[in-house]
Amino acid sequence: xxxxxxxxxxxxxxxxxxxxxxxxxxxxxxxxxxxxxxxxxxxxxxxxxxxxxxxxxxxxxxxxxxxxxxxxxxxxxxxxxxxxxxxxxxxxxxxxxxxxxxxxxxxxxxxxxxxxxxxxxxxxxxxxxxxxxxxxxxxxxxxxxxxxxxxxxxxxxxxxxxxxxxxxxxxxxxxxxxxxxxxxxxxxxxxxxxxxxxxxxxxxxxxxxxxxxxxxxxxxxxxxxxxxxxxxxxxxxxxxxxxxxxxxxxxxxxxxxxxxxxxxxxxxxxxxxxxxxxxxxxxxxxxxxxxxxxxxxxxxxxxxxxx
Amino acid sequence: xxxxxxxxxxxxxxxxxxxxxxxxxxxxxxxxxxxxxxxxxxxxxxxxxxxxxxxxxxxxxxxxxxxxxxxxxxxxxxxxxxxxxxxxxxxxxxxxxxxxxxxxxxxxxxxxxxxxxxxxxxxxxxxxxxxxxxxxxxxxxxxxxxxxxxxxxxxxxxxxxxxxxxxxxxxxxxxxxxxxxxxxxxxxxxxxxxxxxxxxxxxxxxxxxxxxxxxxxxxxxxxxxxxxxxxxxxxxxxxxxxxxxxxxxxxxx
Numbered sequence: 001x002x003x004x005x006x007x008x009x010x011x012x013x014x015x016x017x018x019x020x021x022x023x024x025x026x027x028x029x030x031x032x033x034x035x036x037x038x039x040x041x042x043x044x045x046x047x048x049x050x051x052x053x054x055x056x057x058x059x060x061x062x063x064x065x066x067x068x069x070x071x072x073x074x075x076x077x078x079x080x081x082x083x084x085x086x087x088x089x090x091x092x093x094x095x096x097x098x099x100x101x102x103x104x105x106x107x108x109x110x111x112x113x114x115x116x117x118x119x120x121x122x123x124x125x126x127x128x129x130x131x132x133x134x135x136x137x138x139x140x141x142x143x144x145x146x147x148x149x150x151x152x153x154x155x156x157x158x159x160x161x162x163x164x165x166x167x168x169x170x171x172x173x174x175x176x177x178x179x180x181x182x183x184x185x186x187x188x189x190x191x192x193x194x195x196x197x198x199x200x201x202x203x204x205x206x207x208x209x210x211x212x213x214x215x216x217x218x219x220x221x222x223x224x225x226x227x228x229x230x231x232x233x234x235x236x237x238x239x240x241x242x243x244x245x246x247x248x249x250x251x252x253x254x255x256x257x258x259x260x261x262x263x264x265x266x267x268x269x270x271x272x273x274x275x276x277x278x279x280x281x282x283x284x285x286x287x288x289x290x291x292x293x294x295x296x297x298x299x300x301x302x303x304x305x306x307x
Numbered sequence: 308x309x310x311x312x313x314x315x316x317x318x319x320x321x322x323x324x325x326x327x328x329x330x331x332x333x334x335x336x337x338x339x340x341x342x343x344x345x346x347x348x349x350x351x352x353x354x355x356x357x358x359x360x361x362x363x364x365x366x367x368x369x370x371x372x373x374x375x376x377x378x379x380x381x382x383x384x385x386x387x388x389x390x391x392x393x394x395x396x397x398x399x400x401x402x403x404x405x406x407x408x409x410x411x412x413x414x415x416x417x418x419x420x421x422x423x424x425x426x427x428x429x430x431x432x433x434x435x436x437x438x439x440x441x442x443x444x445x446x447x448x449x450x451x452x453x454x455x456x457x458x459x460x461x462x463x464x465x466x467x468x469x470x471x472x473x474x475x476x477x478x479x480x481x482x483x484x485x486x487x488x489x490x491x492x493x494x495x496x497x498x499x500x501x502x503x504x505x506x507x508x509x510x511x512x513x514x515x516x517x518x519x520x521x522x523x524x525x526x527x528x529x530x531x532x533x534x535x536x537x538x539x540x541x542x543x544x545x546x547x548x549x550x551x552x553x554x555x556x557x558x559x560x
Contacts, residue, residue, distance in 0.1 A: 166412055167421035173398050173409050180396035183358060184413035185384035185471060 004138040009259040010252070011134070015144050017251025018151025022206035023228040024235065024243040025158055026199020032238020033175040034089055034192050037096045040080065040103035041203055041228065042221025048073045048204025049216045050111060053122045056211075062125035069208035070201045077200025081193050089192075104222065111218040119215035147209050154205065155244055162240055171195060175238055227254070230286055234293045236300025245301050250286050257285035309372075311336045311509045312357070312475055317366035319352055326352040327363070328533035334475065337507035339497075341514060341524035345553060349533040350513045351393055354479050357511065358390045359383045371474065384413075389473035393480050393513075395460045399453025403444055403463055406452050407435035407470070414471035438466040442496060458489025462496065469500070476500070476510045483515040494519050521545070529553060 027041045048069040056065030084103065088096045123129075124143045131139035162168040174181045174191055182188045207221070214220065231250050235242030262278030269277065293301065310333040319327040326349045334340045342350050355361045357368065359380035368376045375383055384390070397406050408425060411434040425431065439445045442462040447455065452463055461481055468476060481497070482490050501510060501523075514520050520527065520541075527544045529537040531553040537544060544550055 161422075164424050164426070165422050166425045169405070169409055169412065169425040170421075173401070176398045176400070177396050179360060179380075180392065180398075181409075181413070182360075182380040183384055183390040183392075183396075184410055184467065185381050186413045187379075187381045189379075 004135065005259070007135065007138055008140060009255055011140055011144065011148070012259075013252035013255035014248065015148050015151075015251070016255055017248035018148055018155065019206045019210060020224070020227055020231050020251055021155055021244050021247035022151060022202045023224060024231040024247050025155075025240060026196075026202045027228055028232040028235065028238055028240065028243045029171070029175075029195050030199050031232065033171060033178075033195055036085060036089055037093050037100065038085065039097060039100040039225065040107065041199070042225030043104055043107035044073045044077055044200045044203040044221075045207035045210075045224055046107065046111060046216075046218070046221040047076055048207030049122075049211045049220060050115060050120075051204065052208035052211050053120050053216045056122060066205065066208050069204045073204030073207075074197040074201040077197045078193055080200075081196040085196070086189070086192075108218045115218075117218060119217035121215055122211035124212040143212060147213075150205075150209065154202065158202075158240060159244075167194070227286070230290050232300075234290050234300055236297075236303040239300070239302040242300055242302030250289065253289050254286050257282045261285065308335050310334060311338075311371060312511075313369045314357070315367045315369075317353070317356060317368065318364045319349075319356055319361060320364050321352075325533050327356060329366070330530075330533075330535055332528060332535070332538075334509040334511060335525075336474075336509055337501065338525045339501055339510045339512055339523050341512040341520045341527045342530060343514065343517065343520055343527060344530035347532075348530040348553075350530055351479060352533075353530070354390075354477050354511065354513055358388065358477055384471065387471065387474035388477065389468035389471060389475070389508075390477045391461070391464045391468050391479060391481055395457070395464055397452040397460055397463050397467070399451065401452055402449050403439065403452050403455065404432075404435055404448035406463055407438050407448075407466060408432065410438070410467035410470035411435050434470070438470055439463075441469065442466040443492070456489070458485040458492065461485065461489075461493060465493075465496065465500075472506060473508050476508050478510060479513050480515060481512075482519045490516065490519065494522055497523055 023041065023045060027038065030036050030038050030041075051072040052065040052069040055068035056062055059065070080103065084099065088099055124141070128143040128146055130142050132142045132145060134140045162171060170181065170186055170191055174186070174188060178188050206224075210224075227250060231246045232243055234250065235244070235246030261282040262274065265274040265278045265281070268274070312332075312334040314330060314332040317327055317330040317332070318325065328349070330353060332340075342353065344350055352361065356363050359375070359378055359382070363376065366376070367374060370383070370386060370388060373386065375386065378386075398409065401409065405426065408431045411431050412425060415430070415434070436445065436448070439448055442465055444459060444462055444466065447459065452460060455463065465481065482493050485493060497510070501507060512520065512523060524541055526538065527541055528535055529544065529547075529550045536549050536553055537547050539547070
């Protein structure tokens with residue numbers, strides 16, 4: 001196995017992992033604290049990507065695009081929470097899935113109406129469009145390195161927010177026992193809205209950073225939503241640490257599997273069989289990983305303790 | 308004396324069941340008003356209505372001159388109504404001290420400064436340690452709340468309820484299910500709370516342990532099938548025939 005290719009693919013896996021973490025952090029908090037399955041989380045990712053594309057094109061500033069994406073999605077998140085999701089907290093999970101699936105259709109159609117069905121391509125900002133030689137003979141795009149660094153920095157900041165601050169303490173307490181936290185005088189409704197805005201902002205950050213890597217188009221949120229659901233189940237629902245570990249695990253497994261599994265199978269099987277099985281097996285690999293983790297630890301890697 | 312809490316015609320239905328049926332109820336400042344009755348009498352539903360966790364289908368609740376019938380739980384807490392639950396409510400994976408800090412934070416710090424550190428703030432820590440000292444848990448502050456004995460968890464919960472210097476305490480079976488030693492400690496603690504100078508909160512005490520009820524209560528309301536069947540001073544309740552009838556068939560209590 002080519003070590004430079006392996007290193008490159010490992011970095012790709014890490015980059016996918018931190019993106020998945022940004023998505024999973026919000027989704028797992030919302031599910032862990034509010035008991036809400038929000039399939040429209042992918043729409044917030046898409047909203048971030050579109051807001052980024054629009055503001056970046058208009059202003060020419062990538063950072064302004066990022067800031068606009070996070071702010072717009074946080075506001076959109078607050079609006080969705082207050083207008084729709086608030087009515088769903090007490091309903092069962094099937095109602096939540098139906099209603100938030102409806103939101104996906106709504107937002108995909110809205111994106112199509114505003115920006116059209118064609119994909120928008122966002123360029124990498126000029127300052128980051130070069131490659132960096134991480135090892136001699138191993139160039140890697142500077143932009144992807146920055147994405148990795150930003151993702152890790154946000155993960156660390158989020159950890160400090162949850163573990164150390166007053167807001168974080170209320171979030172953790174609210175996840176454990178919301179009735180009691182209300183009885184202590186905390187406005188749980190406002191806390192929920194704040195958590196939802198935070199999650200929406202993180203999803204938008206992921207979407208905005210993904211813009212130059214993937215294409216910005218209606219429905220772009222759903223593939224990443226499915227990966228994110230796998231991440232929060234593997235990590236343990238409601239656990240930020242679990243989401244981080246599982247996001248990296250799923251990011252690596254998916255990337256490395258797709259890169260090397262077909263070649264590996266060609267050594268073991270007849271070429272025609274390997275060509276047929278390899279890509280299929282590679283795309284199943286994260287679900288196999290999920291099945292194995294759940295068989296060993298049904299509560300996920302880091303189950304958030306509630307009681 | 309003007310009542311601290313007055314409840315008029317309170318009704319709560321769950322489908323065909325009338326859990327709370329036209330209940331009239333008052334608590335005077337500094338009074339311990341116990342609510343007893345057989346299982347399913349509607350005591351916990353009544354307490355949930357007082358705390359704001361459920362909405363009544365009819366009736367009014369007035370607290371310190373304010374109509375609170377439509378207020379959510381957190382707003383009632385901010386007015387000075389504190390609550391301890393039948394199933395002990397502490398955060399099991401927080402240390403004892405952190406539980407107390409949470410309660411102090413909920414009672415003082417609203418809206419601003421939410422990004423500040425929680426466990427390094429002297430105001431929060433001092434307040435929390437005072438609460439723990441008051442219920443005798445100071446030595447156990449670094450243990451996880453979930454690892455405490457049942458009686459100690461109830462003491463912690465009570466300490467947390469006291470964080471906002473409440474004017475009314477709603478206690479749901481603070482004694483039932485604890486051992487004799489813990490039960491005596493809890494009765495003594497409740498006595499000290501009601502006599503604390505300058506505070507003297509009114510207390511609504513829902514409790515199965517009749518010995519504790521008769522030791523603590525100024526008045527006792529007896530509920531059965533959602534209705535109030537008697538409300539009087541302890542000695543008269545002890546002698547009341549209707550009360551005995553309500554407990555017939557429930558003599559395990």
